[in-house]
Amino acid sequence: MPVRGRAAQLKVRGGFFSRGRGGVIAGGTGLTRNKILVVESTTAGGMGAGKARVEAISIEGLAMVHALVIDAVEGQFEVHAMLQEDIATLPRLPPATDVHWHRIRSGIDVQDAIKEIAPSMDYSFVVAPEFGGYLDRYTCTIESLGCTVLSQPSSAVIAASDKAGALGRLSRNHVCVPTTQTISEFAAYPATRYPVVVKPNHGAGSVGVFLARDATDLDAAVAADEQLSFPREELIVQEFITGIPLSASVIATPYGVDLLGINEQDVILSSAKDSGSKYRGGVAGALHPELAVAIERIARAAANEFQLRGYFGFDFILDPRGVPVVVEVNPRLTTSFAGLKLLHRGSMLRFMADMLASKKVERPWRPDTGFVAYQVIELPGSREISLGSLHPPATQDIITISSPGGGISAFVAAKGTSKTQAIDNMNQLAASL
Template sequence: MMQVFVYEYLSGGGAVDDPTAETLLPQGLAMRDALVADLLASGHCDVTAATCAQAGALPAGAAETAAREGETPLDFVARLAVEHEAVWVIAPETGGCLADFERMVGAPRWLGCDAQSIATASSKGATLRHLAAHEVATPLAHADGAAAWVVKPDDGAGSVDTRVHAHLATAQADLAARQGRGESAWMEPWVEGQALSLSLLCELGRAELLSVNRQHMRHGDGGALHYEGVEIDVMPALDPRRKTLAALAARVAAAMPGLRGFVGIDIVCPPRGMPVVIEINPRLTCAFVGLSRRLGRCLAAEVLALQRLERADA
């Protein structure tokens, strides 16, 4: 039996001082519990998962552990990593958080994308520039004649602090104000269309399109953009549009061969023209929740098998 440690940042106590943690905790718990249940269902894992006072009970069969008093999240994960064969971390890219955990755990225990892919995906600007250089469609190609512009944290997660501006001048002012406050910020053309995400299983520059998911976004006051959840697997396997989206996923994986395991890609499909990539999530996303059951597959077990095979071939 493989000894696997699961650490989800919010439910593991990593953001107790973050005012947004309470709002985001249900998403974190849902991902943690879906992953733990998947690993247990594989029949090949003993699972220990991090928890904290604010988190609910784990799925039956998993062992729980919590950080010691005064122990930082990195120290906590480092301590548990040496006691397990594999470590699966779900954490935001913001502030280099996911990258820090990858460096702390290191190969061969780390389950997930490599350091370079995490570094690139952790920056909205770096991601789009890298993909554009590899002939992957992005909003950057829509700069000429853009009807609106979006400003957001360059290393933010989801739609946190994202604002859509009808005029380039106001977008530039928003960008300058954020940068003047020392914040990470990025501006790109707004692409009107259907907001979707792609759930992928990645390995060595290849990607299998697992599902196409519908993202529910709401426009609020002052152009604020709010994420209100995801609806998984909304496009049937025989839908002809899937071929285009699978080809897009393949180009992204080829451009970033360090993407490994479960990966999410946020895209927009305009009424006319090719879909564009908005960002890459080099980790589990909310779309993982319920997906194994929906597809009739144990996705966590498949990720473990792929990474074991990759290491055996190294």
């Protein structure tokens, strides 16, 4: 039933690294700390089939790894992170930190690597797309090994990853959502008119998302998704909602929800004939305070409905009436975290660990003043780039990774006292590369 409603190699400057057991180890103090394993599937090499869809979001994955590692360091963890051996870019860390980089060679099964490393960890945090069942599978594996998961539990992942099903459940909680059907339902009895949005029911980012203005566009979108290893029966059709694309970043706790930010999104939505949709970045900060009450209500509904715990996000469109229309729930870390980390002080991971241990915890992050703008850009050729650091009091950040075309993909972020200044600073930083 329809849901109704409204890679070039780069040298790294800075940092102190020595080769050690399990990977590259940053110089440390030797103190015993809680061990945490960070697994981000697109950069750990754990995606398998559908290479093109992985390459489209790997730079966002590396930006999230960077932010998580810094967050874990600030949380006084001994940090272990999995990273493909051919990725040369590492965060530039301050001295006296313990970060073990487990470099995954080509052909190594990431699932097997997780089974080897996770049993010796106290905690883990998994970032993976919902498509292909990667997020669910890696989370279930780690749970079965007795390692405490600080990302969303598998039960929440399964419940919220089904986009059509999740929107139906939110609609029954009086949350505005777009009319949503499977491809077969739309072909038999369309519940909305063109234009529509075609996307995988279990998807991530803008991979496989296409605008269809007519039946010809729809057929082209289905064909393009099949090329990305998304079968026809996995696709859904959504009502196209005009308005401002936004997202919410939330921490769910036993006591309610903590809204970390309402983020503006720079998304190009286009047809398969026009090369498809693309996520280019966004802005985080004290944006749209007039929406806080409504967004917190939606966040509570989602957290309660799907039993979410810790960080999650959801994408929504602010329609011309000023009503937020939720288009999907993300039961995982989102790219916005890489921007928010530059803006906030404190450790989300330490907050999560203390919360699960039933310790008295305060607000996970202390917000800084100002705004941060972030963008994904493509650079031609190969070059050496001096990497930034998210360690306070950083005001900018650069993350780079090899691009499929032989150039460089970069995640660029910069702070400013106003939204306009943050965007200007980001653009200046990008222009300097």
